[in-house]
Amino acid sequence: MxxxxxxxxxxxxxxxxxxxxxxxxxxxxxxxxxxxxxxxxxxxxxxxxxxxxxxxxxxxxxxxxxxxxxxxxxxxxxxxxxxxxxxxxxxxxxxxxxxxxxxxxxxxxxxxxxxxxxxxxxxxxxxxxxxxxxxxxxxxxxxxxxxxxxxxxxxxxxxxxxxxxxxxxxxxxxxxxxxxxxxxxxxxxxxxxxxxxxxxxxxxxxxxxxxxxxxxxxxGFELLDQELAHRLLPPRARNANKYTCGTALIIGGSKGMSGALQMCVKACLYSGCGLTTYAAPACIMNALTSSLPQAMSIAVSDKQGHFDNEFCDELFKAAQNVDVIAFGCGAGRSEDVERILERLLLIDKPLIIDADGLWALSRRLPLLKKRRSATILTPHMGEMQRLCAVDKNALQSDVLRYAFDFVNEYPVTLVLKGMRTLILEKGRLRINTTGNEGLAKGGSGDVLCGMITALMAQQKQAFDAASLGVYLHGLAADLQSQHTAFYAMTANELIQGISDAFLAAMDE
Ligand SMILES: NC(=O)C1=CN([C@@H]2O[C@H](COP(=O)(O)OP(=O)(O)OC[C@H]3O[C@@H](n4cnc5c(N)ncnc54)[C@H](O)[C@@H]3O)[C@@H](O)[C@H]2O)[C@@H](O)CC1
Ligand SMILES: Nc1ncnc2c1ncn2[C@@H]1O[C@H](COP(=O)(O)OP(=O)(O)O)[C@@H](O)[C@H]1O
Ligand SMILES: [K+]
Missing domain, CATH: 3.40.50.10260 (YjeF N-terminal domain)
Structure with a gap:
């Protein structure tokens, strides 16, 4: 529509x-x-x-x-x-x-x-x-x-x-x-x-x-509704195997923020990705491995609780061998995090940048112009303000203009999160119709990042993967809210709702 x-x-x-x-x-x-x-x-x-x-x-x-x-x-x-x-x-x-x-x-x-x-x-x-x-x-x-x-x-x-x-x-x-x-x-x-x-x-x-x-x-403006979401579902062949369903590397986490990475990886696992690997600073590995047995892991030596860029060889080797990379959830803010983002931007693989990855990106925006593969950015309004270097009032009073200016300047798929999340590319806009105020809690965004990563690994079209991820994420919240109060909704409930969201979207 x-x-x-x-x-x-x-x-x-x-x-x-x-x-x-x-x-x-x-x-x-x-x-x-x-x-x-x-x-x-x-x-x-x-x-x-x-x-x-x-x-x-x-x-x-x-x-x-x-x-x-x-x-x-x-x-x-x-x-x-x-x-x-x-x-x-x-x-x-x-x-x-x-x-x-x-x-x-x-x-x-x-x-x-x-x-x-x-x-x-x-x-x-x-x-x-x-x-x-x-x-x-x-x-x-x-x-x-x-x-x-x-x-x-x-x-x-x-x-x-x-x-x-x-x-x-x-x-x-x-x-x-x-x-x-x-x-x-x-x-x-x-x-x-x-x-x-x-x-x-x-x-x-x-x-x-x-x-x-x-x-x-x-x-060029489209409502992201059930009909469209249904069309965007990636096919899952009867003879599919873990490689044909896509491989993803999710990089993030830091001391005190292992949960963000954990939510993102879990959401990726629940959204159909064939093989999921995560890379995190060694100091938080113990907190992750027992709760994420279905994923593979890479521990990177840490520097004061964050990634140490000097010791990322295994991480970058893995990055060369997956279908999709996601960066940022809980990564924290440090010079090394900025360096790692710089190096990831140079890799010719689809890249999803979220949370602290967006903070690092805001200082290196011109690098986006050199990208040869798809790049998906998932800012909320605060992060968008930083990316556009504008104040809150200016952005809020003309959000579409700023968002279109951004995608006209940089070759990215922009997921601007909010009550009605907007997904943009040059000349195209989709407006999401799912989601509710139960999502207004830390962790919701990490779940979205994981879902988009999994869908990107499976269907490889950035605009469609981002759109479907946003739709299913909101739908998971809507379905869960039928028996969970908005107050009580956490990222856990949201992840539990992902399966029902897929089932609902699969319905003709
Ligand atoms: N044009 C058509 O063929 C159809 C139009 N439709 C209806 O028509 C609407 C659009 O009609 P119009 O273009 O006549 O616009 P509106 O009915 O929205 O009103 C426009 C009138 O209000 C004046 N105006 C604008 N801002 C004002 C303000 N702040 N204070 C005082 N006056 C102000 C304008 O000068 C103009 O005279 C649609 O929203 C829809 O409801 C429907 O009837 C279907 C068919
Ligand atoms: N009131 C709301 N209505 C609909 N969706 C919401 C609402 N509040 C938050 N969300 C959604 O929840 C997610 C929050 O993301 P973000 O702010 O990055 O959270 P986090 O800090 O957990 O990463 C976004 O997808 C946003 O669209
Ligand atoms: K009216």
């Missing part, structure tokens, strides 16, 4: 009209059908629809007429301007609404509005959609604040009003919805923070723009 920006959605509507003779009015009727379906699920008797002055508001008027014609729900409409200020299609529904005697309030005072919201059981937010293009103020601001203060459940039409469709930013204020019914294709802003925190559950409704139109408008 493609994810769209506002500009492409407008183009889609225009092409539907001009080349396929599909009038906007028909699309609006379908949009209103989809909204009505959602309203009916709430089993309420009194609904208030708040309408702005564009097509989003017109969808709201269309919904009002449908609810009046097809249900016994009592409908009230709040309009933030006169009927003749609406677009032509909206005026059609406005006239029907008048003829049907639907209760409507044009620019009501705030006290009246609050009373109306209070007596309603469900609100439908049709103030702004993809046309929002400046900060919200004046009456619109007060209305949105009143909607949020009412405590009533809200269904947003297309996108919560106040959220920018392309960036997910709040322009002044925004409606907090329980559900967003988004039309044709989901909008970027529904998945980027903070928009992702305002939209509630997302329902995607086909309103009848022909598929050929949407395919023509290739955005």
């Amino acid at each position: 493609q994810v769209m920006d506002g500009k492409r959605m407008r183009e889609a509507d225009a092409i539907a009209l001009e080349e396929y003779q599909i009038p906007t009015l028909l699309l609006m009727d379908r949009a209103a059908d989809a909204l009505m379906k959602e309203v009916l699920r709430w089993q309420v008797k009194r609904v208030c629809i708040l309408c702005g002055l564009g097509n989003n508001g017109s969808d709201g008027l269309a919904l009002a007429t449908q609810l009046q014609r097809f249900t016994d729900i009592s409908v009230s409409v709040v309009m933030l301007g006169e009927g003749n200020q609406m677009p032509a299609d909206g005026q059609v529904y406005y006239q029907i609404m008048r003829a049907l005697n639907i209760r409507s309030f044009i620019q009501p005072g705030l006290e009246d509005l609050r009373l109306l919201l209070h007596e309603s059981e469900l609100l439908v937010d049709c103030l702004f959609g993809t046309g929002l293009n400046r900060g919200i103020d004046g009456l619109f601001y007060d209305v949105i604040e009143s909607v949020n203060a009412s405590g009533k459940p809200v269904i947003s039409c297309d996108i919560p009003s106040g959220i920018h469709a392309d960036t997910g930013q709040v322009l002044g204020t925004a409606v907090k919805a329980k559900v967003t019914v988004t039309f044709q294709n989901p909008k970027l802003g529904l998945y980027l923070e903070p928009g992702s925190l305002y939209c509630g559950d997302i329902v995607i409704a086909d309103i009848g723009v022909p598929n050929v139109v949407m395919e023509r408008l290739k955005s």
Whole structure:
């Protein structure tokens, strides 16, 4: 499923009209059908629809007429301007609404509005959609604040009003919805923070723009959902052997951080890698070997609890002989760790860099340009800030631009971790749909690194391996959360959930 920006959605509507003779009015009727379906699920008797002055508001008027014609729900409409200020299609529904005697309030005072919201059981937010293009103020601001203060459940039409469709930013204020019914294709802003925190559950409704139109408008943005994940699963032949399933070397750990490496290796073992070897400083080997009997190990002499670069010959020899290398989990920060990363970057093998490996990389970014094999980076927002050398606010307010700038400059697959993890390569973006707040604990990222390493060893396509790893990691958390409280979830539970995640993804 493609994810769209506002500009492409407008183009889609225009092409539907001009080349396929599909009038906007028909699309609006379908949009209103989809909204009505959602309203009916709430089993309420009194609904208030708040309408702005564009097509989003017109969808709201269309919904009002449908609810009046097809249900016994009592409908009230709040309009933030006169009927003749609406677009032509909206005026059609406005006239029907008048003829049907639907209760409507044009620019009501705030006290009246609050009373109306209070007596309603469900609100439908049709103030702004993809046309929002400046900060919200004046009456619109007060209305949105009143909607949020009412405590009533809200269904947003297309996108919560106040959220920018392309960036997910709040322009002044925004409606907090329980559900967003988004039309044709989901909008970027529904998945980027903070928009992702305002939209509630997302329902995607086909309103009848022909598929050929949407395919023509290739955005390069894709929703990482069950359908896609299923397609990305690496085949496992009946006559597979440990070598055909890929070999991986995972390098990491340091004094006090053996757990990070252990989680990463375990996740790799649980995710289908044929042969997994890990390399760690000798001082933590005892802590690892008994808990990782299925993996092979290389002990490297240590220097104050970290790898000693002088004694890494066996490690680099092994690195030459595996399909994939992962570096960083729990490796700590030292000059030797930086040296080791430098040497790994020169090896012509796929390389996954995580955690402290990303710290070392941030001081040696130009080396990425010399890479001849795939490189996957898995930063969280803090690590991304360091890689881009920007402050938190700048990154958060325009995360996609920074992420695309990065992959345009460096030949990498970028896994930008967060509530909705983003996977990027030049010109391509996938947005993950799995995962939950149970993952907000140390160790979750190490598990992800191990899973991506295993999938890379098996299918060798960095963008796909990274995407599938992110999807399954979130799905493992979602499935585990059916019987484990978010509070109680640790990397152990997550690893235990990997098998169920694979089974679910294998389901057609
Ligand atoms: N165009 C089409 O063919 C269809 C559009 N649809 C709906 O139309 C929406 C997009 O419609 P529009 O492009 O008319 O845009 P909107 O309905 O989002 O609103 C745009 C109007 O609000 C004004 N505006 C923008 N920001 C403002 C602000 N901060 N304060 C006050 N006024 C502001 C604009 O100048 C414009 O007049 C979609 O989200 C979707 O809900 C659907 O009806 C399906 C068909
Ligand atoms: N609230 C959340 N919702 C969804 N996923 C989350 C949430 N919090 C954390 N995660 C996921 O958990 C992982 C955490 O990674 P990271 O911050 O590197 O953890 P660690 O410190 O354990 O390595 C990422 O994959 C991230 O997407
Ligand atoms: K809206």
